[in-house]
Amino acid sequence: MPAFNNLQLTTERLHLRPLRMSDAPALFGIFSDARIMTYWSTxxxxxxxxxxNLVERDLKALPAGEYLSFGIVRSADQQLLGTCSLFRFVEQCRRAEIGYGLAYDTWGNGYMHEALTALVDYGFAALNLNRIEADIDPRNTASARSLERLGFQREGFLRERWFVDGVVSDSALYGLLLSDWSVRK
Ligand SMILES: CC(C)(COP(=O)(O)OP(=O)(O)OC[C@H]1O[C@@H](n2cnc3c(N)ncnc32)[C@H](O)[C@@H]1OP(=O)(O)O)[C@@H](O)C(=O)NCCC(=O)NCCS
Known part of the structure; x- marks a missing residue:
């Protein structure tokens, strides 16, 4: 995949850009909140x-095109609201996985839908992906709604796929195809 370190996307209310070291305190504030980590993989x-460490990893991986990760910044006040990413690229099969998380006090405003619409569109249009997939906890109804709002279909259920802090959980697998996206657009 190409280098992603200079990539930025703009939507009506948001600016998607690579994370910077100065984002670390805001990032910590978001991902130290147990309410958003209930169904996270850590x-x-x-x-x-x-x-x-996460910002350092991004600073190395994005120029190498290993994965694409954005900080989601609200244009009105430059507040970091969360992150979204495309990762596990399999170039031969033109597929990748999607991940996202949003600060708890900003839920319910459509920010993630706006960010993911831009990210998915970039994945299909610019990266030539044919399929984007998501692996979520089946109990994560907010995340399922986010995926279904974009047109993802629930395709599978895998039992006891994750152990986080010694607690086991299942996976619901979702997929969105280029052809699904083209029809919606
Ligand atoms: C998944 C997650 C990002 C969804 O957050 P969210 O706020 O529901 O998503 P959006 O920002 O797209 O907002 C959509 C909601 O805002 C409402 N909304 C308000 N204004 C809106 C607008 N202009 N456009 C779209 N939706 C709008 C929608 O009705 C919807 O609410 P509903 O689902 O109750 O109907 C959030 O729950 C989260 O960060 N969870 C923890 C992390 C996680 O589990 N990530 C997934 C694992 S990979």
């Missing part, structure tokens, strides 16, 4: 180092 963050 426990809530407990140290700022987790945030700085």
């Amino acid at each position: 426990p809530p963050w407990t140290t700022m180092e987790t945030a700085t």
Whole structure:
């Protein structure tokens, strides 16, 4: 995949851009909140180092095109609202996985729908993907609604796929095809 470190997308209310080290405190504030980490693949963050490590990882991986990850910034006040990403690219099969998380006090405003619409569109139009998939906890109804609002279909159910902090959970698998997206557009 191409280098993503200079990539930015703009929507009506948002600016999607790579994370910077100066985002670490805001990032920590978002992902240390247990309310958004209930169905995440890790426990809530407990140290700022987790945030700085993630930004450091992005600063290396984005220029190499290993994955695409954006900080979601509200244009009106420059507040970091969350992140969204495309990762696990399989270029031969033109597919990738999608992930996203939004600060709890900003839920219910359509921000993630706006961000994911731009991200998915970029994935299909610019990266030539044919399929985007998501692996979510079947109990994560807010996330399922986000996916279904974009046209993702629930395609599978995998039992006891995750252990987080010793607690096991299942996966619901969702998929969105280029042909689904083209019809919706
Ligand atoms: C998944 C998650 C991002 C969804 O957040 P969200 O606020 O529901 O999503 P959006 O920002 O797209 O907002 C959509 C909601 O805002 C409402 N809304 C208000 N104004 C809107 C607008 N202008 N456009 C679209 N929706 C709008 C919608 O009706 C919808 O509410 P509903 O689902 O109750 O009908 C959030 O719950 C989250 O961060 N969860 C924790 C992290 C996680 O589990 N991530 C997924 C694992 S990969």
